[in-house]
Amino acid sequence: MGGTPKITIVGAGLMGHGIAQIFAAAGFPVSIHDPNAKVLAAVPVRVEAIMQALGIDVALAANIVLNETLEEAVEGAALVIEAAPEKLELKQMIFSELDRLTGPQTILASNTSVIPITDIAAKAGNRSRILGTHFWNPPHFVPLVEVIQTAMTDPAHIVWTLDLMTEAGMSAVHVKKDVAGFIGNRLQHALKREAIALVADGVCDAATLDKVVREGFGARLGVLGPLEQSDMIGLQLTLDCHEVLLPHLDNTPHAHPFLREKIAKGETGMEAGAGFRKWTVKEADEVRKRFQDYMAASARKRRNETENTHQNARLVAR
Numbered sequence: 632m633g634g635t636p637k638i639t640i641v642g643a644g645l646m647g648h649g650i651a652q653i654f655a656a657a658g659f660p661v662s663i664h665d666p667n668a669k670v671l672a673a674v675p676v677r678v679e680a681i682m683q684a685l686g687i688d689v690a691l692a693a694n695i696v697l698n699e700t701l702e703e704a705v706e707g708a709a710l711v712i713e714a715a716p717e718k719l720e721l722k723q724m725i726f727s728e729l730d731r732l733t734g735p736q737t738i739l740a741s742n743t744s745v746i747p748i749t750d751i752a753a754k755a756g757n758r759s760r761i762l763g764t765h766f767w768n769p770p771h772f773v774p775l776v777e778v779i780q781t782a783m784t785d786p787a788h789i790v791w792t793l794d795l796m797t798e799a800g801m802s803a804v805h806v807k808k809d810v811a812g813f814i815g816n817r818l819q820h821a822l823k824r825e826a827i828a829l830v831a832d833g834v835c836d837a838a839t840l841d842k843v844v845r846e847g848f849g850a851r852l853g854v855l856g857p858l859e860q861s862d863m864i865g866l867q868l869t870l871d872c873h874e875v876l877l878p879h880l881d882n883t884p885h886a887h888p889f890l891r892e893k894i895a896k897g898e899t900g901m902e903a904g905a906g907f908r909k910w911t912v913k914e915a916d917e918v919r920k921r922f923q924d925y926m927a928a929s930a931r932k933r934r935n936e937t938e939n940t941h942q943n944a945r946l947v948a949r
């Protein structure tokens with residue numbers, strides 16, 4: 632990769648500022664744009680807070696330039712990552728603007744959670760430079776990014792983007808087909824569908840369900856993927872389990888009525904004091920803190936391990 636490419640982030644909300652932090656911390660020049668002036672102005676403070684939590688020199692936050700207009704933000708960018716709200720028409724409008732404002736060498740990526748990249752690219756002229764870069768929340772703590780190829784994406788742009796993500800310290804995977812939800816969110820929502828169905832059916836309450844995941848098979852998921860686990864125990868057991876179990880799994884082809892009822896009753900989650908279960912402010916804060924502390928500690932550990940590996944490689948090279 633020649634020179635240090637400039638990265639532009641479009642949308643400075645929850646995901647956008649975290650993605651900007653990743654590239655700034657890795658030494659890339661970053662531009663960020665958001666039509667909401669308050670959100671844009673908050674980026675430096677939010678980025679410095681992440682850097683402090685990760686033990687990164689906060690001076691690196693100066694790699695980020697705030698831009699009030701999209702046109703200024705994309706000037707000279709090698710890669711533009713869109714992190715605007717999850718609305719198809721809005722994303723289509725942004726991509727046709729990006730297509731108009733940038734030269735053919737600029738790669739345009741969406742951080743959409745589930746919308747096929749092909750749909751997002753539908754109104755752009757040059758679709759060969761459009762692909763997906765799906766980061767996870769919080770992007771500065773979760774190592775994975777899915778790089779999604781459409782039928783029209785130039786494969787060379789996929790290779791370049793995978794290399795760039797690795798250089799920025801991310802763990803990048805290639806999603807070879809543009810399927811809704813890509814890999815991670817298909818798996819995550821298949822699990823959520825069954826979780827909601829079990830609670831709706833009265834098999835257990837929400838707290839029990841979460842405990843079974845966290846302290847049961849979830850306890851090993853960070854070190855053993857489901858297919859590795861199947862291979863480890865032997866495929867015959869997976870086949871035997873599937874023959875009995877699969878006909879009983881929920882296959883509702885749309886959002887479960889139980890979820891819709893909750894939302895209709897105003898039980899929309901922690902902020903509302905109730906979602907799948909009731910939440911006091913203290914309980915909700917404890918869960919948020921548990922999550923933040925765990926994720927930050929894991930990210931710091933990974934950074935230290937990477938630093939040690941680099942130091943050892945330098946010693947060997949001497």
Ligand SMILES: NC(=O)c1ccc[n+]([C@@H]2O[C@H](COP(=O)([O-])OP(=O)(O)OC[C@H]3O[C@@H](n4cnc5c(N)ncnc54)[C@H](O)[C@@H]3O)[C@@H](O)[C@H]2O)c1
Pocket residue numbers: 641642643644645646647664665666667670713714715716717718721725742743744745766767768
């Ligand atoms: N929140 C998550 O857990 C998560 C995880 C992975 C991917 N994503 C995806 O990332 C994207 C952003 O999600 P988020 O959670 O950061 O949302 P967010 O609401 O926190 O941030 C979106 C930002 O986009 C800005 N915006 C609105 N219109 C814009 C425009 N025309 N141009 C540029 N910016 C505009 C908003 O002002 C806002 O600051 C979505 O596609 C979402 O599905 C979210």
